[in-house]
């Protein structure tokens with residue numbers, strides 16, 4: 001049985017598992033209570049960050065690497081175009097830009113805007129993260145000018161990667177998305193697998209609901 005430890009970016013992994021129709025178990029990890037107070041989790045990931053994946057004797061971290069592992073091991077799947085397909089380079093680029101470019105920047109912005117002491121909320125580093133998010137977003141926008149999804153006409157794991165980061169930036173990072181990105185997020189999050197993932201991820205759902213109530 002595949003076990004996903006922790007939500008946050010683990011939502012990407014759950015969404016992918018739902019898209020692929022694979023059985024899994026989600027084990028919550030409460031970062032606010034302190035991962036170091038969860039010895040079972042610290043034995044899985046001594047780094048104390050989420051998500052982590054356990055699949056038999058495989059233990060992994062990094063949401064994008066975990067998605068690549070699952071698609072390679074349990075595919076083939078249309079969520080990962082083959083290297084010979086014309087859509088492969090864009091797929092590969094946006095799969096990684098979604099985390100290395102957008103996701104990390106959004107994460108730092110969320111910390112600065114919501115958790116940093118008041119005097120640090122507009123720090124130089126927060127500004128740098130905002131600029132990084134905005135500049136990477138230009139590539140997403142350009143791509144959407146020519147195709148409905150990051151790798152062309154078909155939805156792929158690159159869209160899971162990018163959509164998660166766009167939603168994070170918009171919901172809690174103070175980032176404003178323009179019409180092309182908003183329509184895109186509407187398309188990707190309109191999928192049944194996204195809805196099922198949201199049903200599984202109770203902490204993510206509670207967070208989204210709390211923002212809607214605010």
Ligand SMILES: N[C@@H](CCC(=O)N[C@@H](CS)C(=O)NCC(=O)O)C(=O)O
Nearest residue numbers: 008009048049050051062063064099
């Ligand atoms: N690049 C990693 C980022 C992992 C990450 O930073 N996760 C956050 C929550 S989504 C976390 O656990 N933060 C607490 C920490 O880093 O100690 C991934 O995509 O999995």
